[in-house]
Amino acid sequence: VITREQIISHLKKVIDPEIGLDIVELGMVRDVRVDENTVSLSIALTVKGCPLSATIEGDIHRILKTELGIESVSVSMTSMTREELNGVTEKLQRLRAEQKVPGRAAGMSSGIDKLDRKGIRTVIAVMSGKGGVGKSFVASLLATHLRQEGHEVGLLDADITGPSIAKMFGLRAKPSADENGVIPAQTDLGIKVISMNLLLDSPETPVIWRGPIINGVIRQLFNDVQWGELHYLIVDLPPGTGDAPLTVFQSLPVDGVVIVSTPQDLAFMIVAKAINMAKQLKVPILGIVENMSYVKCPHCGKTIHLYHDSGTQEKALSHGVDFLGCIPFDPTISDLADHGRIEGYTSSEAKELVRAMRTKVASVVQMTSATPIVWSREKSQTK
Amino acid sequence: VITREQIISHLKKVIDPEIGLDIVELGMVRDVRVDENTVSLSIALTVKGCPLSATIEGDIHRILKTELGIESVSVSMTSMTREELNGVTEKLQRLRAEQKVPGRAAGMSSGIDKLDRKGIRTVIAVMSGKGGVGKSFVASLLATHLRQEGHEVGLLDADITGPSIAKMFGLRAKPSADENGVIPAQTDLGIKVISMNLLLDSPETPVIWRGPIINGVIRQLFNDVQWGELHYLIVDLPPGTGDAPLTVFQSLPVDGVVIVSTPQDLAFMIVAKAINMAKQLKVPILGIVENMSYVKCPHCGKTIHLYHDSGTQEKALSHGVDFLGCIPFDPTISDLADHGRIEGYTSSEAKELVRAMRTKVASVVQMTSATPIVWSREKSQTK
Numbered sequence: 001v002i003t004r005e006q007i008i009s010h011l012k013k014v015i016d017p018e019i020g021l022d023i024v025e026l027g028m029v030r031d032v033r034v035d036e037n038t039v040s041l042s043i044a045l046t047v048k049g050c051p052l053s054a055t056i057e058g059d060i061h062r063i064l065k066t067e068l069g070i071e072s073v074s075v076s077m078t079s080m081t082r083e084e085l086n087g088v089t090e091k092l093q094r095l096r097a098e099q100k101v102p103g104r105a106a107g108m109s110s111g112i113d114k115l116d117r118k119g120i121r122t123v124i125a126v127m128s129g130k131g132g133v134g135k136s137f138v139a140s141l142l143a144t145h146l147r148q149e150g151h152e153v154g155l156l157d158a159d160i161t162g163p164s165i166a167k168m169f170g171l172r173a174k175p176s177a178d179e180n181g182v183i184p185a186q187t188d189l190g191i192k193v194i195s196m197n198l199l200l201d202s203p204e205t206p207v208i209w210r211g212p213i214i215n216g217v218i219r220q221l222f223n224d225v226q227w228g229e230l231h232y233l234i235v236d237l238p239p240g241t242g243d244a245p246l247t248v249f250q251s252l253p254v255d256g257v258v259i260v261s262t263p264q265d266l267a268f269m270i271v272a273k274a275i276n277m278a279k280q281l282k283v284p285i286l287g288i289v290e291n292m293s294y295v296k297c298p299h300c301g302k303t304i305h306l307y308h309d310s311g312t313q314e315k316a317l318s319h320g321v322d323f324l325g326c327i328p329f330d331p332t333i334s335d336l337a338d339h340g341r342i343e344g345y346t347s348s349e350a351k352e353l354v355r356a357m358r359t360k361v362a363s364v365v366q367m368t369s370a371t372p373i374v375w376s377r378e379k380s381q382t383k
Numbered sequence: 384v385i386t387r388e389q390i391i392s393h394l395k396k397v398i399d400p401e402i403g404l405d406i407v408e409l410g411m412v413r414d415v416r417v418d419e420n421t422v423s424l425s426i427a428l429t430v431k432g433c434p435l436s437a438t439i440e441g442d443i444h445r446i447l448k449t450e451l452g453i454e455s456v457s458v459s460m461t462s463m464t465r466e467e468l469n470g471v472t473e474k475l476q477r478l479r480a481e482q483k484v485p486g487r488a489a490g491m492s493s494g495i496d497k498l499d500r501k502g503i504r505t506v507i508a509v510m511s512g513k514g515g516v517g518k519s520f521v522a523s524l525l526a527t528h529l530r531q532e533g534h535e536v537g538l539l540d541a542d543i544t545g546p547s548i549a550k551m552f553g554l555r556a557k558p559s560a561d562e563n564g565v566i567p568a569q570t571d572l573g574i575k576v577i578s579m580n581l582l583l584d585s586p587e588t589p590v591i592w593r594g595p596i597i598n599g600v601i602r603q604l605f606n607d608v609q610w611g612e613l614h615y616l617i618v619d620l621p622p623g624t625g626d627a628p629l630t631v632f633q634s635l636p637v638d639g640v641v642i643v644s645t646p647q648d649l650a651f652m653i654v655a656k657a658i659n660m661a662k663q664l665k666v667p668i669l670g671i672v673e674n675m676s677y678v679k680c681p682h683c684g685k686t687i688h689l690y691h692d693s694g695t696q697e698k699a700l701s702h703g704v705d706f707l708g709c710i711p712f713d714p715t716i717s718d719l720a721d722h723g724r725i726e727g728y729t730s731s732e733a734k735e736l737v738r739a740m741r742t743k744v745a746s747v748v749q750m751t752s753a754t755p756i757v758w759s760r761e762k763s764q765t766k
């Protein structure tokens with residue numbers, strides 16, 4: 001006869017992929033019931049609807065069935081209360097002080113000049129090499145959807161000479177600053193944003209700076225801004241493989257990079273340069289997004305391929321990189337971007353893309369601070 | 384009674400807009416016949432079908448009618464023979480040695496670090512600020528159409544980290560070099576091309592260089608390449624207003640810049656930065672091209688506006704810049720570009736655009752070397 005204690009003992013093998021500790025220690029396992037060859041239990045997630053819940057559930061099934069021979073396993077998912085989350089945070093801070101929590105993944109040394117990540121758990125760069133493929137749009141999509149899931153999200157526009165982010169979110173006011181640094185702008189959803197255009201007197205003022213100055217500014221936008229505690233900081237990179245991406249990869253604690261392409265051979269040739277740059281600098285590539293895959297004719301409803309189909313998915317695989325998904329060209333997007341309402345864009349393709357990216361982050365990147373931040377979703381709902 | 388001599392004396396007021404000398408001195412005036420109040424004459428152009436012939440013809444009509452009161456003026460256009468052109472060239476070289484030919488326009492000092500233009504008459508940069516709006520495509524269009532008109536044309540891909548030009552023209556072979564410098568690649572039509580991708584072992588190799596190195600390379604691509612005698616060198620700039628365009632504007636003898644935009648507010652905001660940069664650096668702006676204006680549905684034939692219509696033409700005017708024309712989004716373009724056959728693209732819009740740009744060049748830029756180059760159109764036809 002299998003006991004409740006045996007079940008719990010085996011559940012210690014199930015690791016929360018985001019935090020890196022087992023689900024028993026994290027206090028996530030609830031209501032374990034054993035009835036001969038049937039086990040039911042519930043798991044309290046640190047964030048409701050966490051896309052990683054499927055991973056946890058799969059691991060539970062696998063371990064209980066193969067290792068203990070249990071025939072029927074039933075897992076229900078709930079989420080922790082604010083108080084329980086605070087308890088987890090305290091516990092993790094204590095464990096961390098005792099060095100029991102995994103820190104930065106081995107091999108990812110912090111580098112001579114690497115800036116401290118402070119309260120930022122995950123830094124994701126959006127890159128392409130090629131211009132005009134929709135990097136800023138993909139960065140905005142990631143930020144918006146992660147925020148809607150309840151995460152604390154920041155968005156750093158590292159395109160100093162061609163910054164799009166502020167306009168897309170309708171942000172205009174110059175950020176203020178105090179003795180602790182610059183206070184980022186906030187979008188309607190509560191995404192913290194910093195962009196060169198917020199700091200200029202006019203959005204049409206050109207920034208005619210050579211590389212070394214641009215590099216210093218990018219470091220400042222990361223280091224001198226009061227990001228606070230963030231689950232994700234999305235960094236929108238300019239085109240090319242020159243100064244700006246090099247500075248971001250060398251100076252910022254980037255955990256992974258999302259590559260954006262369009263379905264055109266010519267575009268992918270340049271995108272491949274970005275892939276190879278990330279590989280050379282040993283920045284994990286989370287995957288490739290294909291943007292502007294097709295457009296639907298508003299008159300006849302048929303699909304028009306804007307580009308000669310180039311098989312981005314196969315090309316991604318041939319470069320050993322995951323394919324995260326396609327986003328169609330939608331005139332709504334540029335309309336929303338022109339009117340500063342990009343947060344209003346949702347599509348099933350975008351949701352699927354963010355889910356794929358988020359799952360990939362958890363598998364590629366070993367989480368750094370391992371401290372669950374108290375989610376502000378409720379806060380922003382009650383304000 | 385008006386004499387033939389009076390007519391010729393007044394025709395000395397008509398200046399060839401490309402060379403900057405009067406048409407009588409250039410030996411362009413032929414077969415002058417005066418019959419009371421009717422004058423007929425023919426003009427031998429230095430290049431057949433020169434788009435500036437309309438300007439010359441208009442000036443002749445204006446001067447003879449308003450200043451001499453002639454009622455009917457009939458002008459026919461022919462072109463000079465190779466021998467006549469050689470004669471003009473010798474004459475201009477002699478005049479130039481005697482300092483009688485206008486050199487660089489006043490106010491456009493050569494600058495401390497400006498490279499010598501050697502045999503290149505006109506340097507036109509194609510810029511946007513924004514990525515992915517079709518700079519390389521517009522640069523290719525200009526080069527192709529100018530070449531088809533019979534000019535000697537070079538194309539310098541100054542996008543070092545994201546070079547598209549070589550692939551668009553189907554060029555792969557590494558350029559050779561001798562003691563006089565690098566020998567540029569040549570397209571089917573005979574356009575001389577240099578691009579970073581021709582110098583790399585693989586087109587997917589990233590060029591991970593900081594600004595100062597990129598600047599040095601751009602100067603070399605201009606200075607250490609055997610361009611020979613060119614009517615036009617088209618320089619394709621990378622996105623942004625940083626190192627590369629700054630180097631091109633400060634180091635290369637740029638005569639004018641063509642700005643490329645798409646019909647999107649967001650794009651134009653970044654494009655305006657490029658406009659303002661060119662103004663600050665006192666580089667004449669030839670005008671703005673709107674690319675990807677619309678797409679025709681291949682299923683129902685109706686026009687689809689890919690972007691919320693943003694009135695690029697009005698915006699150009701509000702920035703005091705000419706609007707050169709629109710180019711529709713055409714899936715043929717990316718197909719041709721992907722297959723290295725961009726020279727095969729022709730459209731009425733493109734022809735109109737090149738004509739507008741070329742006329743504008745003549746009015747904005749005072750021609751520098753003033754030496755008509757012997758046209759190679761015949762040569763390439765007889766090879």
